[in-house]
Amino acid sequence: MSNEPRDLYNNYDDPFxxxxxxxxxxSEPSPYLSFTDCLRxxxxxxxxxxxxxxxxSSSEVVSPVDGNPRPVFDAGEIRGPGxxxxxxxxxxxxxxxxxxxxxxxEEDSSKSKREVQAKDGEGGESSKKLNKLKKKGEKRERExxxxxxxxxxxxxxxxxxxxxxxxxxxxKHSPYPRSYYRCTTQKCTVKKRVExxxxxxxxxxxxxxxxxxxxxxxxxxxxxxxxxxxxxMLNPNPATGxxxxxxxxxxxxxxxxPSVSHPGSGGAGGDSSLYQQTxxxxxxxxxxxxxxxxxxxxxxxxxxxFKKEP
DNA sequence: CGGGTTTGACCTGCGC
DNA sequence: GCGCAGGTCAAACCCG
Numbered sequence: 290m291s292n293e294p295r296d297l298y299n300n301y302d303d304p305f306x307x308x309x310x311x312x313x314x315x316s317e318p319s320p321y322l323s324f325t326d327c328l329r330x331x332x333x334x335x336x337x338x339x340x341x342x343x344x345x346s347s348s349e350v351v352s353p354v355d356g357n358p359r360p361v362f363d364a365g366e367i368r369g370p371g372x373x374x375x376x377x378x379x380x381x382x383x384x385x386x387x388x389x390x391x392x393x394x395e396e397d398s399s400k401s402k403r404e405v406q407a408k409d410g411e412g413g414e415s416s417k418k419l420n421k422l423k424k425k426g427e428k429r430e431r432e433x434x435x436x437x438x439x440x441x442x443x444x445x446x447x448x449x450x451x452x453x454x455x456x457x458x459x460x461k462h463s464p465y466p467r468s469y470y471r472c473t474t475q476k477c478t479v480k481k482r483v484e485x486x487x488x489x490x491x492x493x494x495x496x497x498x499x500x501x502x503x504x505x506x507x508x509x510x511x512x513x514x515x516x517x518x519x520x521x522m523l524n525p526n527p528a529t530g531x532x533x534x535x536x537x538x539x540x541x542x543x544x545x546x547p548s549v550s551h552p553g554s555g556g557a558g559g560d561s562s563l564y565q566q567t568x569x570x571x572x573x574x575x576x577x578x579x580x581x582x583x584x585x586x587x588x589x590x591x592x593x594x595f596k597k598e599p
Numbered sequence: 600c601g602g603g604t605t606t607g608a609c610c611t612g613c614g615c
Numbered sequence: 616g617c618g619c620a621g622g623t624c625a626a627a628c629c630c631g
Contacts, residue, residue, distance in 0.1 A: 455623070456622070456623055461621085469622070
């Protein structure tokens, strides 16, 4: 299932015009969504997949509502240079990122379970001895996941949302640990994992799980230009392309280098496809160097997003 | 003092 | 059933 050819970004003729029309998803036309929209849950999984340029090629696609397994998408099909051009705003960015998603499913069985445990064990030491009240039959399901590979020296990329780190684990076969973050907004269960590719330490793999059910926080940390940026793009002006890059990662996505997902390699379902992506093609490196002058946005978005390759 | 990070322990899922 | 690895909790700690 992984060998189906996928679309790639085709718009690198003009770095400011990145095609948001990703590969076909079924027979429906591709809607134009912003990443933030997706994260905020304003769309369904199919839309997500489309918005992220994700093809169901590698996956068992099932309806999210019927309790069946969700589709496991492959690495995003991000269009490469040289094809149709839409007038979507893109940002110059020498960082590299690619995306991938994996479908999870409904919610937080683990969390609710934990909550039960905590409440139940409010006897102090006994709380540690969590009771394994787990609803049998309710198989643990996962939120949809979206992964990005970003070339950056900074592990935790600012994306406009506020995150609290709740764990860190060593990753097998990797010298780099994986960090776990949770959105600090109340009632928002979005999580993200950040880890560094051990194959290419300059690449940060960020995996989002879930969808934000709230807007990007208006007030962000002082240096959070990314947040400002994200917020400012929340209501994209149709005249500028019909959609905004409301999320830095989306920008990264837009700036994706071509051929990140290889028809033959990105096919492994789930996260594994991530690790099969390589960013080493000459084409990609060349692309990275195409935007020496990222101007304005450089002032708005932390430098990590525009990190120039040495 | 409140909010975020660190870190060891614990839980869960999965493959063997 | 066991062991491993991933994921999460929560106390302790740090910082503005």
